[in-house]
Amino acid sequence: MKAVILAGGMGTRLQPLTSRLPKPMVPLLNKPVLEYVVEYLQQYGVTDILMALCWKSSVIEEHFGDGEEFGVKITYLKEKTPLGTAGCLQLGEHLLNEAFLVVSGDTISNFDLHAAIQSHKSSDCIGTVFGVCKSQTGEYGSMITHSSGRILNFMEKPYRTEVYSEYINAGMYIFEPDVFHYISSDEPQDICKDILPLLLERGIHMFKAKGYWSDIGSHSDYKAAQFDLLDGIVDLSPKCLLNTDSKNKICIGEGAVIEKGTVLEGPLLIGKGTIIEKGCKIGPYTAIGEGSHIAAGSRIEGSICWSHQKIHSCTHVIGSVLGSFCEIKAFSVLNNGSVLGENVVMEGENVVKEHVRVWPATRVAKGTHLEDTFSAKYFPEKEVFCSKGRIDFSMEEGGTIKAVKLAQAFSAACGKTGVIAASDGSALSALVTNLFTDSLRSFGCPIYLEEDPVPPSALRYGCYKFHRMGAYAFSAGQVCSILLFDGAGQVLPAEMEKSIESHYSKATLVSSKITGTKTRISGLAKEHDHSLRSEGIGEGSSSGPSYGLEMDSLSYRFYRDLMEESFIVKLEPADFSKGPALIFRLNEREQTLELKGAHGDLPITPSIISEIFNHRFKLSEVETPIQLLASLLKEIEEDSLHKEKLCLYSKAACQHVSCRSGHESRVLSRLISDEEFDRIRLSEGINIHHGEGNWTRIASLKNESVLSIITMDQRPEEALKTNEVYSKKIKHFQK
Incomplete structure (x- = not known):
């Protein structure tokens, strides 16, 4: 082959x-x-x-x-x-x-x-x-x-x-x-x-x-693989090594010179022809390339040093990676996670902070401390997005610097596209919004800044109407968050998030000969309110009834309550021929829509709506929570059977089952294997069809080690029994 x-x-x-x-x-x-x-x-x-x-x-x-x-x-x-x-x-x-x-x-x-x-x-x-x-x-x-x-x-x-x-x-x-x-x-x-x-x-x-x-995809993966080889977890060791101390896993290459008074602590590798002077300490999980020279009194631990290093006396290299032909002069310190490209020269008495990257052929002046983002490209290894489209900034942990870096990565990933920006009106949100948007302007992006406080849904409406990307800032305590949206008002797709994270992690340089314009706008909230009325939510709407809601007060409550994270829409029985009240809770910041159910709050998502209405429901073009709610109300107005199906869904069995952190994927995989091939549909969870409009949905909850089970059945008492069956399976598959 x-x-x-x-x-x-x-x-x-x-x-x-x-x-x-x-x-x-x-x-x-x-x-x-x-x-x-x-x-x-x-x-x-x-x-x-x-x-x-x-x-x-x-x-x-x-x-x-x-x-x-x-x-x-x-x-x-x-x-x-x-x-x-x-x-x-x-x-x-x-x-x-x-x-x-x-x-x-x-x-x-x-x-x-x-x-x-x-x-x-x-x-x-x-x-x-x-x-x-x-x-x-x-x-x-x-x-x-x-x-x-x-x-x-x-x-x-x-x-x-x-x-x-x-x-x-x-x-x-x-x-x-x-x-x-x-x-x-x-x-x-x-x-x-x-x-x-x-x-x-x-x-x-x-x-x-x-x-x-x-x-070998990232610096942390690269180091982990090196440590695995040193540990002997996998037998892929180079054949040219002289194993001088198998017990302590110390490997020394041909022609290497280790002077007296040097302390070696394995596992470690010293390449051929390398000289290590007296008084040095070479700690565990270190690999030093061939032809290197480590001067007296230096300490290297948990580091990967490529070939032909020249480390001067009394230098400490801890948890770092050094490209070939670097020269680190006396009394310098390289801290954990720092990475130096090839041919870097540090003139002595330098300090490189954790996770700082230094580009090849850089010469660092004597006494310089590399600790900020821009002098040597500092970036932590953490993921940028904490959830879909959302980035958190802690003012106590360098949030202002992160906002500038995010703007740079955003520009690299999305180009010099126009961005509509808005916030909840708090002082911290305004600060982060200005930092982010002014940085975007420096990279050539035009900015359209909404002057008045608005809810996220109004900004998303603006993105959709004007085909611009959007950034919405809101804060809680000393933490400010930014939600990013695409030109259709949707949360950023995963592919775009990954692109932004990639550019963020490598600090891609973005240059622009011009500064982006800044245009102040207002009235997004009113325009959005008008669009909601045209969707059939609101008294006096040309396309639908009021559904028992006083739109004048709803408009006011809608914006006020959104700033408090959620609002409630209640559909009274009097508005329909029959059936109980339906109570929806919309949380725009968390981007969720829920229906109050007999056994707990039930999620309303495009996938679940598709299941409820047996894939016959036409979703609106903009599937934000509020637009989804608007589409639902329209469908209910046009066909009372849809309300009956929603009422049946409100009686669905709902329960949460604890799942050990990190085991969710294993449990879900076994649940899939346990079912018949043609009964499964994967969308926002595992959807298992039982026939005649009956189904079970099992999904992970965001940021929680919990699996949610929802079963909709024409016979509500059977739904409870079905849930219990899957609850037992989840517990069994964790053993």
Whole structure:
């Protein structure tokens, strides 16, 4: 079997380490990651390798040549422009006339390749995806499978509440040649996003891969993989090492000099030809590259130092990563998480704060302390968004700096698009709004600033009407939050969030020759009020009755109560031919709409509405909570049967079941496998159909280790019994 190694990535999340080096050539224990991949394939007899290259391709070609030195034959597929993980396969189509393997050039693993190939042959599918069991799957694409092993659906980097499986895509595949019928030669394509969804109907199989797997995607992942190798968790150690102390896991390369008085504490690796002077302490989980010189009295611990370092006396390097040919002069301190690119020179008595990045070939003056965002690109590893479209800023934890950085990342991801900005009117919200919008202007974005306090729904209406992106600020105590919306008034899609987070983490530079304009506007609230009346909410509306609500007072209460986070709409029985009152609670800040039920508050979402009305309900174009409510009221006005179905939903059984943190995806995965294939629909949770309009929905709750069970049944007493069945299953699957 032939293999294609995808080795064309730029590795932007690993910058500055990859500013001058292709990501697959980043060293692990002083050997490129890509070399581990080639050795892995060779071990299983896969010696005919096609290597897809793009960024800095010459570096890889010079290292591997024709592959003879590594016991393989390498054919290079060179992309003139990035073609994506699928597009680059087209370059080798004429060489791939039977089933072939696709592996990533920046991951290491020890999966049983023979077992994977046999599993693929037995499946009779067009493709097999290697799946790895991970308790936290949000950073990766997850796969939903049936008990047969067939893949039902893919979720590309899902939110926590959308994780239905503990298996993630490991970036390794086996494809039949027919896959090329699904790959376009005209544009870049991605295997995960573009090709796998097309193959679902043909049938895709998941191979449950067992063993070690690590994706070298971020600085923390890179360090973790290095530490795993040092610990011996996976046996991929370089063959050239002289293991001088197996008990303490201390490996010293040929020709290295360790002077007396040096303290070595494993696990650690010292490369060949390296000199460590007396009085040094080299602590655990350290790897020092070949040809380095560590001067007397220095301390290095938990760090990855590439080749040819020159560390002067009394220097401390703690939990850091140093690219090749760095020089750190005396009495300097590099703190945990700092990363230096190649050829950095620090003139001495320097301090580098936690998580600071220093770009290649930077010279830092003597006595300089690198601790702010802009001098050396400081960014913590935390996720930017705390929930869909929402970013929190704590004024006690550098929130003002974060607002400026967010603006920079937003501009890099979204371009110089116009932005409508508004707030709840508090002093803190106004401060953060001004910081964010003025920063956007400096990057060339025009700003439209609403002068009056408005609810989030009014801003979203403005985004929809004027096709502009939006930013809404509100505060509670010393924490201010910004909600970001797209040009249709929707919460930012996951793909755009990931793009912003990516640019935030690498502090992408954004330049502009002009400053964006700032236009002050007002009246969004009134325009939004008018639009609500036209949707059928309100007395005197041309398109619908008042539904028992006095619109004049509702308009006032609507805005006032939204500032207090929620308002209530109550539909009295007198407004309809029959049925009880329906009470809706709308929380615009949390972007939720709920219906008061007999057993607790029940969520109202587009997916649930689709289930209630058996997929016959036409949603409004803007599916914000208030627009969803408006659409519901219109439907009720036109068809009383819809109100009867909502009344039935209000009697649905509803309960919450505790689930151990990190186990939600495992439980949901087992619930899916336990059901019949054609009864399941995945949307905002697992929807299990029982026939005749009866269904159960099981979903994770945001920011809580709880699973929600809702069952709608024509016989409410049966709904309670069904809920209890699934409650017992959830508890059982956690054992």
